[in-house]
Every structure is written in C-alpha cells, then in structure tokens.
Amino acid sequence: MRVEAENLKVSYGRVWGLKGVSFNAKAERIAVVGHNGSGKTTLLSVLSGLRKPTEGRATINGEEPYSRKDKWVAIRYSFEKPQFSIPIKVKDLVETLRVNDRCSLVDELVEELGIKEFIDQRLDGLSSGQAQLCNLLMALSCDAEVVILDEPTAHLDSYRAGIIDDLLSKRKGLIIATHDPEEGEAVAEHFLILKEGRLVWEGSRRKLFAEGVYEITLAENGGKLPEEVQVVHSFGAIVVARADEELLSELFRKGIIAGFKRAGLRYAYAESR
Numbered sequence: 001m002r003v004e005a006e007n008l009k010v011s012y013g014r015v016w017g018l019k020g021v022s023f024n025a026k027a028e029r030i031a032v033v034g035h036n037g038s039g040k041t042t043l044l045s046v047l048s049g050l051r052k053p054t055e056g057r058a059t060i061n062g063e064e065p066y067s068r069k070d071k072w073v074a075i076r077y078s079f080e081k082p083q084f085s086i087p088i089k090v091k092d093l094v095e096t097l098r099v100n101d102r103c104s105l106v107d108e109l110v111e112e113l114g115i116k117e118f119i120d121q122r123l124d125g126l127s128s129g130q131a132q133l134c135n136l137l138m139a140l141s142c143d144a145e146v147v148i149l150d151e152p153t154a155h156l157d158s159y160r161a162g163i164i165d166d167l168l169s170k171r172k173g174l175i176i177a178t179h180d181p182e183e184g185e186a187v188a189e190h191f192l193i194l195k196e197g198r199l200v201w202e203g204s205r206r207k208l209f210a211e212g213v214y215e216i217t218l219a220e221n222g223g224k225l226p227e228e229v230q231v232v233h234s235f236g237a238i239v240v241a242r243a244d245e246e247l248l249s250e251l252f253r254k255g256i257i258a259g260f261k262r263a264g265l266r267y268a269y270a271e272s273r
C-alpha cells in the first residue's frame with residue numbers, strides 16, 4: 001500500500017485540524033500516532049474519503065479517496081466512538097454480512113472477537129466495548145483494499161485489545177490511529193506522529209528502534225540510576241533514557257533496574273510533546 005499526502009490542510013472554520021502535512025509512505029500497516037487533538041481523526045477522515053481537504057491532496061495507491069466512486073467498497077472505515085441506533089439484534093447484523101459474497105471472514109471473526117456471547121442482544125443496547133467489536137466485525141470481515149480504523153481498541157478490555165492487535169498485525173492494507181505507543185508498535189510497520197496538526201516524525205520500524213534509546217523499568221528500592229544513564233523522559237516507574245546496553249545489562253544483574261528494551265514509539269512520541 002502506498003499512502004501519500006502533499007501539503008494537506010483541513011480547516012474547521014477558524015480551527016485548523018491539519019496545517020500542511022506531507023508524507024510518502026509505502027507499507028502494509030501504518031499507524032498515525034499523536035496526543036488528543038493532534039489531527040489523527042482529521043487525517044483518517046480525509047484518507048477514508050469522508051472529508052475533502054481544504055488544501056493539498058492525499059492519495060492511497062495513487063487515487064484520491066474522496067474522489068473514488070467505489071470508496072465504500074474499497075475503503076472500510078471504523079469510527080472511534082461506535083454507536084448503533086438501529087433496533088435490530090447482533091445476529092441480524094451477522095446474518096446480513098454473512099450473505100454478502102464479499103464478506104468471507106464473518107464466522108471466523110464472530111468467534112475470535114467473542115461476539116457470540118452477546119449475539120442475541122439488540123445493537124442499540126450494547127455496551128461501548130460490545131459496539132466496538134461489532135464495528136470491527138463490519139470493518140474487517142469484508143474484502144477491502146484498505147481498512148482504516150480510528151482507535152481500534154478504544155473501549156475494549158486488555159484481553160480483547162490484545163486479540164485485536166494480534167489480528168491487525170497480520171492484515172495488509174491497514175491504517176490505524178492510536179494514542180497508545182504499545183498498540184502502534186504491535187500493529188504497524190510505518191509510523192506517522194502528529195502534533196497540533198503537523199507531522200513531527202515519520203519512519204519505519206527499523207528507524208524507530210535504531211535511535212539507541214531505551215525504555216527502562218525501575219526496580220522497586222533499586223536506588224538511583226548512575227549518571228551515564230541520561231534520562232530523557234520519566235513516566236512513573238518507566239524512564240526513557242540514552243544509555244549503553246552493556247551498562248543496562250549490568251544494572252539489571254545488580255537488581256537496580258527491573259528490565260529494559262529499545263524505546264521505540266514511546267520515545268518518538270514523548271519527543272513530539
């Protein structure tokens with residue numbers, strides 16, 4: 001999948017949701033990452049063809065999504081806040097998808113997502129998490145060139161979120177927005193980090209983990225870190241720091257730290273604050 005943006009700008013009256021975003025990404029799974037209000041949903045709404053940019057252009061595999069006549073078939077989009085107001089049962093939705101030739105993964109996903117547990121309930125009476133699972137069923141069970149998911153695991157418990165992320169990590173043609181660095185790393189192979197409507201970091205998994213920065217979990221009563229460990233950011237018991245890997249191994253052996261790993265998205269993300 002190739003996704004390109006050229007000086008993409010979107011205005012909501014006086015507020016700019018995107019202020020000139022350009023990138024050229026070739027990857028099967030792309031994660032758009034950023035804090036609240038950074039422009040993720042705005043970018044996804046343009047890429048899904050729901051919104052035309054105010055200025056600039058975006059293309060997926062060479063075509064502008066908002067100009068595509070077949071966009072509802074080619075591009076599946078799932079919203080961050082799922083809500084159903086139709087008074088039908090979950091099993092009716094499942095049946096509607098099942099009879100569609102293009103939706104070959106319905107039974108498999110009903111099983112994997114645990115939808116069977118509430119299949120007799122009405123759609124308009126579901127909890128947010130259950131509604132999100134139905135939302136994901138609709139987005140993922142039918143053929144599509146590209147699936148675009150805004151915060152795919154919002155409202156889900158960590159067990160279900162793990163199942164979803166595992167499933168998504170095997171998809172081709174996927175764009176997700178997430179504010180969770182761990183989800184981004186678990187799913188995507190290319191990352192776009194937005195801040196206040198601008199792109200502040202873009203790159204592959206390889207680039208992300210090549211920064212020489214570590215995410216360190218402090219040991220309880222482990223004492224102070226030596227000066228050679230240069231702390232960049234601190235998140236409670238987790239610190240992001242520049243350090244030598246051998247030194248970290250030694251600190252781990254001595255019980256000063258409880259563990260460490262390459263920092264990846266958490267570092268790039270924290271840098272974009």
Ligand SMILES: Nc1ncnc2c1ncn2[C@@H]1O[C@H](COP(=O)(O)OP(=O)(O)OP(=O)(O)O)[C@@H](O)[C@H]1O
Nearest residue numbers: 012015016017034035036037038039040041042043
């Ligand atoms: N319908 C709208 N009307 C006015 N301003 C909007 C509208 N939608 C978004 N914005 C503004 O555009 C900017 C980007 O919003 P957007 O929803 O794209 O961010 P986001 O990264 O998806 O945020 P979140 O993680 O909180 O969902 C914000 O400043 C937001 O207030």
